[in-house]
Amino acid sequence: MTQTMRWFGPNDPVRLRDIRQAGATEVVTALHEVPNGAVWTLEAIAARKSQVRAVGLDWTVVESLPVDEALKTRSGDWDRLIDHYCQSLRNLAACGVRVVTYNFMPLLDWTRTDLAWELPDGARALRFEAVAVAAYDLFILRRPGAADDYDVATQSAAEARYAAMDDDARATLERTIIAGLPGSEEGFTSPQFLRAIDTYAGIDASTLRDNHVAFLQAVCPVADELGMQLVVHPDDPPFPIFGLPRVVSTEADVANLFARVPSASNGLCLCTGSFGVRADNDLPGMVDRLGSRIGFLHLRSVQREPLGAFHEAEHLGGDAQMAAVIAAVHNLSVREGRSIPMRPDHGHQILDDLNRTTNPGYSLLGRMRGLAELRGLERGIAHATGLSA
Template identity: 45%
Template sequence: MKYLKKTFRWFGPSFGVSLDEIKQIGAEGIVAACQEIPVGDVWPLENIVALKKEIESRGLEWSLVESVNIHTSIKYGLPERDAHIANYIQTLKNLAEIGIFTVCYNFMQLIDWTRTDLDYILPTGASALRYNPIAAAAFDLFILKRENAKVSYTNEHYCEASDYFNGLSTIQRKKLEEAILAGMPGSRALIALDDFKINHATVLKISKEKLQENLAYFLKAIIPEAEKIGIRMAIHPDDPPFSVFGVPRIVSNYEDIKFLLECCPSPSNGLTFCSGSLGASADNDLVKIIEDFGNRIHFIHLRNVSRQGDGSFYEADHLSGSVAMEKLMKAIVKEQVKRKQNGLGIVDIPMRPDHGHILLDDKKRHNDFYSGYSLIGRALGLAQLTGLERGIREGLAL
């Protein structure tokens, strides 16, 4: 039976990790996007072809897209959304024309992910990403200055955030701001705080139910077209999977996933299973999500998080932390067995390691790559996950 397809996310030649380096670590496929195209515009066929040729020139495969980002007009249900949906469909057709049939995307508001520390030093000396709810509250209350934000927090939480913020130097306050405004993979540019505030004020007026309605509208428009051309859409969960800065989350738990898959039933309407995003909440039963929605999982991100008692978490080693990675891998392999037996779905599901630590020689080029996307840390994760998968297959006699 086929193994999981080992893939690696690549952001282009100018972002610290080369295709030649990725090839050396044993990755089979590349996860990439036409990042130079503004969100909402059609990806021209010539740009897609050029990127595919660049990847293939190194003997690698462009396995799937991450991400074709969704314009805010679609997320917020604005009048111009239909035009942007039409552009999105044309991009999918262009991708299918050159043989790209899996597209990861997300419906997150404001930013793609939220961390409060991009250089959290572990006892080993390696560096990881971290989310601290007190630091996030301090940003919300005293940098973002969200209207009526204080009512979102208990008095104890407010006082902790106030003490934390007052204890920061000017440089530390700026570092916290930059960490949060850096949550857009694919660009080194920080989101401007003023732009963040405007966007934030807009999304605060939209309820969770309305955001779900907007997601359903999008899916009902694109999934029939995706199904015609063989495209598999794979939505990424919210990161973290709980409200931050008062913004609702709509792809954070079992019920959210059930809603989005049922609102537009189709093999083309699927999920990117991200163990780190979903695993940041102790309430999520990750094995059950795989077991119940496994036939709609089109892409897998495997990473681990260590949840702390104060609500914080940091990106742990791939095989340690709060997520029982061996149980997840066993559930994934069992899903592959089902697919092989019933002849439905891709057996060699693409998988990539995610958010590797910064360690060893990567510390010398820390500023060359995106936070979480070091070379050696992710290479270590890929090796660990490959060994885990093989061990589980041996145990199951597959």
């Protein structure tokens, strides 16, 4: 595997030199300052690549080139936005960037309810609690029709949870869910979020899948011509929230997408954390079966909890079966003769990072520990099998 770490650009508190010292050879990054739907210019991409290369790293994987909401709803100035997306792909390819990550989640990117959940050893982790989401949805956002999405037990638990929170706790929960986490494409206030939800009226899972296919049918011919791979990031969490459909949550979802758009450029970012929230996703089997479609790996593990909750576990712990996943990745790499870019995802906040300002999930030391563990696991598997990619 090609070892990378995510970097959020010049304002990231983690420096490029820190990432190089952690053992990565590349960063995955994006032009976060460019508004959604605008063209990434050749000059801006080249400048960012030069900045990365100046410290001995490389940049060949974008995370992410955002898909504007009008493309997801197939509304507004769709043709112009497609043209902009394709031009950004051409400019990225001209600068040697060959893998482009994107997602097709409506409105919200990855979602959590606690950004500093304390573990028994004093480290802090990200956590998602379904009851807390329901408390926000029912009693803070007050989304019309929200009660129809929750059973009686969840509604009762959410009401109790809301009643137990003071104003500060309610504001923190609201901000955590909708203000925008690192890498997210949008941030909202609750009134803005309600209005945005209305733009998805009448768009169910079937329609969103059709819109996703239409997007890929428009951009994949360009990506094919350029020799690029567009890798979709799975839904996080992998189920509908706030009445909005999510359509990249299971292996069946991905297989359907590949069947409908068989272009070589139509690929997958296999996130073991996102897919791993669902016990019905067989992660090692997905590596075996999806094979050459996998262009990028997010390696992290979650610990599933009762009532739809989960938290970020140690990279080699939790429910991800990471040893089996890495063994499958290693076999794939040997079979196809390629090194798949990977990054350790969502590290714990540990040690000195507990005293620093960090992007939630993207502290240096927790990810460095994860990278070291994953690197060691891969090398141990390669040694045991006697095979190298």
